[in-house]
Amino acid sequence: NGGAVIGMVTSTVPDGQNMNFAVKSALLLSFLQACRINAPQARAERSYTTTEISRTFQSSLWLVEASRQ
Numbered sequence: 390n391g392g393a394v395i396g397m398v399t400s401t402v403p404d405g406q407n408m409n410f411a412v413k414s415a416l417l418l419s420f421l422q423a424c425r426i427n428a429p430q431a432r433a434e435r436s437y438t439t440t441e442i443s444r445t446f447q448s449s450l451w452l453v454e455a456s457r458q
Contacts, residue, residue, distance in 0.1 A: 418430075
């Protein structure tokens with residue numbers, strides 16, 4: 390039920406907006422295995438539409454904003 394930072398962006402894009410970053414699941418699993426972290430996996434029983442995913446996980450999403458003052 391907790392989270393941890395596993396990476397950090399170390400470059401910038403001037404006036405970058407609506408930028409998303411992702412990591413391939415295979416790369417993430419390799420990283421976790423190298424760190425000796427057990428990552429249980431399950432096969433999807435069915436496919437979900439974008440709308441279903443959005444509705445299901447909307448309460449799990451957080452907007453993170455940072456500003457230099």
